Amino acid sequence: MQRTDKVRQNDRQSLPDTDWSIIVTTSRQRVSEHAYVPDAATVAEIDRIFHALVTERKAPAYAYGIFDRNGLILSGHGGTATRIDRPDESLELDEHTRFRIASMSKSFAAAAVMQLAWQGKVDLHAPAADIVPQLANVVPWDRDSFPITVHDLLAMSCGLATDDAWADRQESISRAELQTLLSQRLKSIYSPGERYEYSNIGYAAIGEVIRNASGMDVPDYVRTHLLEPLGLTETTYDWRDVPADRLCRGYHLDPDSDASGDASAAAWVPETFADPGAFSVIGGVISSVHDVAAWDAWLARGFEPSDVGSGDGAPEADALGDEVLPRRYRRLMQMPHTPMPPVLRSGSSRGWLTRRDFNEIEAYGYGLIVKHDERFGDIAYHSGGYPGYGSNMRWHLDSGLGVVVLSNGRYATPSVLAIRALSLLLGEASRAGSGSAGIVAGWSFPLWAETRAAQRQVNAMLAGLGRTGDVPSSSPDAAACERAIASLADMLAMNVTLDWTYAERGAQLAKLLSVTGLPVGGADAAVDAAGTVGDSVTVSDEHADSPAQLSWTVACAHHPLRCTIQLNSLEQPQVQTLEFARADATRTDDIVTVTPPTRILN
Incomplete structure (x- = not known):
């Protein structure tokens, strides 16, 4: 299936001159042994949903994947991308193209802490200051507050204020600078463990937990103990490790670039890639649809039954990834720990939200968010927004069916699109199998x-x-x-x-x-x-x-x-x-x- 889309040309436009009129081709890689593979009509609708990122100028390009516990089922892409080293030269898009995945990186940090907890090197419920001494200086909300625990840092309940705009520009600071920040008398907005507040500096402190417990920097630890054992060769914290013809440059819109005042004619301006540093733990991972789908599939296999009630056909533990991290710890990441207030936020100017879009209960887990959907049951997800990039990954816990979308627009908002895509897939899958619940159920046992x-x-x-x-x-x-x-x-x-x-x-x-x-x-x-x-x-x-x-x-x-x-x-x-x-x-x-x-x- 092909679509032709005109990209508006502007004399300050930084995308390749040869791509003003482009053919958007969706490539698909099919993998065997999947319980459900969407039909052509469903895939066409998924293509249409995600292509709104380009038509509504949320991002110049995107790539997406559909996966289950066995890995990537199919992938697609749209728009136009450019090389990081030569912004006037186009970049081929596919499931192996690298994007910064922003706050989806937090799941890697959380998994690292889970691994250290499994090894007895981290106590999730001990005061975090026991392992990160600088946190002893945090000013409590009141004298009766509990101390911040490692659990509080992981579950976004540490009591420190939301800091997205500031934190996203701290990635390249040194460890010494981070320790100086943490040594200050950081101010609380509530007592730890009492409510949800998205704190990036709290996750930067998670980086210190990993360093102090393992003796390794976060990128080295994650590469050695998670990426390499799982075969995620397309994932890194350092953009300089990625071949220039595989790394998708990020962009933002310059609203003042068109003299007519027509925002739809604004130019895409390239972002500067930040070097890795002490804040990379919050959002510095660079990866591909292929690797993120594999990562999510491994997390989703945490809910795959093995010995309990599953008989002789149960998967072996090593096939489930237990040698890297036992399933009980992966499930712990995908459990609701801190309730979150409901948010209505549209990622599409043409798509009005209804209560049906967001009629769920949500809570932060460990590096992931868990929501209870009244139609399909529990879904794990996380979004990512960064200078030059926007992303979302989400999967159905019981079936493992999920989607991932990566894009190269500053704080692009693919979340609503991913919600709609996964809801479509789950609805189709629920009608594809036998029995009242089909392939998809809220809980299988x-x-x-x-x-x-x-x-x-x-x-x-x-x-x-x-x-x-x-x-x-x-x-x-x-x-x-x-x-x-x-x-x-x-x-x-x-x-x-x-x-x-x-x-x-x-x-x-x-x-x-x-x-x-x-x-x-x-x-x-x-x-x-x-x-x-x-x-x-x-x-x-x-x-x-x-x-x-x-x-x-x-x-x-x-x-x-x-x-x-x-x-x-x-x-x-x-x-x-x-x-x-x-x-x-x-x-x-x-x-x-x-x-x-x-x-x-x-």
Whole structure:
């Protein structure tokens, strides 16, 4: 697929003269063994979404990728880029083109700290001043404040003020200059751990945590212990390490460059690349769509099951990257630690935001942000904005399906575009597979064996109600239902009869069955594609909120019956909740909980 886009020429324009009229070609690299690969129509829409960066003059060029836990699925690009050494010469765009990824760099710093915590060299909940002595000079919000911990620095809850505009110009300072800054009596705006505030100097202090705990500078540590083991050869903190024909120059718009006052005719002016320094930890990583997708896939594999409930087909630990950092630490990075206030911010002048765009709960994790989407479940992400660059990476925790977009416009805002692209992908993927949740679910898990066993006993009990010896019973009375429920006593927790006696439960079930009719089915029953046969009743529409909970529908003569069980967490789990209801009945609860769909793996 090709698009032709005119780039407005201006006599102060710094992009190549040969590219005023360009062909924007989307290149794609397909990788095998992906659970979902978007079709041509979906890819065309993704192309259209991201190309708004160029048409709306957010950036001269961009590259994007779609990935899952197995890595890059496909990639695309648009616009025009120039070489860092010769700004009048065009640069080929593809998934290997390098961009500065700005604050997405924080995930590398957080992973380094996680690795040091795993090795016992850093205590996340100890005062940060124990390892970075200069932080002892921070002026507390009040005398009753807790000290700043390493956790607070990682989770953006250290109490220091937001400092993006200032911090983005500090990258090249020396370590001595950083230590001088940290030695000052930095002022707090709240007590540590109490609320969210995006602090770059706090993450610069994370760099000192890494240096003091490991004895290595951050770029050396990250390269040796993360990049090289993971094969991320296109990622660095130093732009001088990147071949000139692979590094995309950054730009900003000069709004005063057009005498007519037409902002759309403003010239793109090249940015100067800052050299690496003590502040590089906050946003100095340079990488490609290929490597960022691989990095995100490795983080996403933190949620890949291995031994628990996954059987003989479970991936080996080394295939999941555990030899670099165990999955539990990667999951910790993607857990919500500090709640964030909602923000409505449009990245597209033509695309009005609606509540549907941002109807989520968000929190900062460790170097990543986690949001709970009411449709799809939890999503991890981080954006990046820097002089000359703008970026976003985000992925769905349960499936690992994600997008990354890198662009070369100063503080370009691809976040909203990435949100829309991932929402489109997740929606399409959820319709691509079998079952109610398709490929995408809010949470996928195997049920406990005890949960399945309890379901079978309940089904057998219901099947038995339809028979008295070998003679079918047209309508079991309350006494028969009481005896049937009492037959489950061995699996029931002690609260069950305290909440409702067997007699009360029997009367309720008998009344319900008089409306629904008796269960129908059996081993010779005809079952449609959505149903299964179990224990002489026909079962369908299973749903579980957790491995210890299950609800399902049993076919009956007149109306379907909905059954629900909830087990406790004892060594031998017991059924603490046993409920029956008409499946087609309208609920009248005062509180309705909306949760994304789950998927049962067994």
